[in-house]
Amino acid sequence: MQDWRAQARKNSVEVLEIGSCQFCGAPVDSGVSECVDIAGNVTHKIDHEEGIKNMTIFLCVDAHALQHPEIHGRWSNHFHLSRLELILNDKIYWNYRLSTILSSVVDDYKNRHKEERILPPKPGSRGFLSVYDIDKTQSNDEYIQMVDKWAGEVYKTYIFSHPVSKKIAKLFKEKISSNRN
Numbered sequence: 001m002q003d004w005r006a007q008a009r010k011n012s013v014e015v016l017e018i019g020s021c022q023f024c025g026a027p028v029d030s031g032v033s034e035c036v037d038i039a040g041n042v043t044h045k046i047d048h049e050e051g052i053k054n055m056t057i058f059l060c061v062d063a064h065a066l067q068h069p070e071i072h073g074r075w076s077n078h079f080h081l082s083r084l085e086l087i088l089n090d091k092i093y094w095n096y097r098l099s100t101i102l103s104s105v106v107d108d109y110k111n112r113h114k115e116e117r118i119l120p121p122k123p124g125s126r127g128f129l130s131v132y133d134i135d136k137t138q139s140n141d142e143y144i145q146m147v148d149k150w151a152g153e154v155y156k157t158y159i160f161s162h163p164v165s166k167k168i169a170k171l172f173k174e175k176i177s178s179n180r181n
């Protein structure tokens, strides 16, 4: 899957193929492509069911996407930051069905806020941990704790966009409660 390269071109970002990851600072040898490869495998470090139960499957995707917005579409920040808002701040126990609902909430929101952008912190200022640290963990417990810490750190670095993620989280919660009624 090389889509991320096309997205980088679209964002006029030059992808560096050597040294640390230019976006998150992961101490890899082959730059962002190695970082993306690790991210593709890291969710499988624990059993799929455990990953869902502990939400690491969602948190890893969000943390990595928000550390690498240059290789994603511009609305991806809205989705991933809002999911972190809901999981970490609002303590919503996440599952795939909720991701589908959040996608539709973000789609509606997009149509009403066409010009809005979530501006990421500068590359290298998006948290000290990276997918590299997650990949180095030795046990399920360590992995789960490290993913929580990683996602929490990344979420905090987007502080200037929390008003946006809180707005979307509110819309999401309203939608969930109206679905229940």
Ligand SMILES: [Zn+2]
Binding pocket: 021, 022, 023, 024, 025, 026, 032, 035, 036, 067, 068, 130
């Ligand atoms: Zn990276």
